[in-house]
Amino acid sequence: MIKKRLIFTLLFEKDSFFLSRNFRLQKIGNYDWLKKNYDFSVITESVDEIILLNVSRDENEIQNFCEIIKTFTKECFIPISAGGKISSLDVAKKYIQSGADKLVINSNLFKKNLLKKIANTFGEQSIVGSLDYMNINDNFIFYKKNGSTKINIKTKNIFDTLAKLPIGEIILNSIDMDGTSNGFDFSILKRIPKNFQKPIIYAGGAGNYKHLLDAFKKKEIDSISTANLLNFVGDGLQEARKQLIKKNIKLAKWI
């Protein structure tokens, strides 16, 4: 039986690690700081996948981020997705050559030619589409470019459009709940068509084990991503995983 997935997302600008709240970024420290203050192996051994996002404002900042990808792939034997600034097949190649298994695409998600080029080279399963949204009284507004640019598409059309893209998975990220630790907003789930065939990664709002449990119980949600390191300090994530398995959430077990 296929298991649900718990994913950890980390945001980087150059060599610095950031936290995000409602898409406003806060610098926390550099990679060495991260390693010194957190036993990172406990985190990587408690999650199914890692997502690394390049959130640098400098459009040309690719090289430092590739070094970050390389560092992670040396130390953890789980799938690593890399995203941010994937505006060409060339950038996609650089991320994959640095060790990424999958590519997260947000701002260029509706550029079909780019997606096709990447899918032809690395396969559709290598592309994870990422969609940020705001909920205004159950009307959903979709955004790209770190939440700064509206995408002109209606909720009732969005999932049909996503279904036709040459991508493997979708991240749905709530801008309202992002980094708040207040729990997930589940209201977009009922807009997903029953026959929607791409796995969904749900993000935005996880603050504690109970939030993860609530989300994993939803049949529409295949995976959860959290980016809030401070909520899961020490063995927080490891404990959460244990508790979820106890509560019969189908998560992978490792020897």
Add this chain to the structure above:
Amino acid sequence: MKSKTVTIIDYGMGNIGSLSNAFNYLGAKVKILSDPYKIEKSNIAILPGVGSFHKAMKIIKKNSIDKAIDNIISKGDYLFCICLGMQLLASGSFEDKFTKGLGIIPNQVDKFTFKETKNKIPHVGFNQVFFEKGNKLFKGLSSGTDFYFVHSYRMLPEKMKKNISRTNYGVNFMSSLVKDNIYATQFHPEKSQSNGIKLLDNFLKITQ
């Protein structure tokens, strides 16, 4: 013990870095090679791969890597194929149009359909792998251990009965096989946490 040297066949398809890191972690030396004359001299070769079957076969043939693989097998040396690498062993794949494979395993490769699996495609995430006792690839692991998969195509299970593992994704499919000195997994051991590291260690120990 002298450390073993593992050749990773680089034909431009797939994530070679993670595999290389995993074998280094297990104490092996890694050579990443694309020259068929160097590849065929390997005692232990890994055929990785992610992406299009058609494209992979085209590159493999153009660069005579198929001949290098044949030579490795006929010398009795070890070959480990992962994901698309496993599928390439087949007689052919129905991806887009029918493409001939390496023809080392008589089976064919076909796409999962939503209709038959009632599941989302691609098949992505950790899933259980069931095998019979005595399968040396899984020594020390129990049947039903979780491994990481990411694929939309799979090898059809007919014709082979022994030394394979099965995984269910709405339908049963062959998730690994052992035939003489050829080992293959549809899942990614290098992405399967400690479970996968154990499996790769088993493989290295087999290659005495």
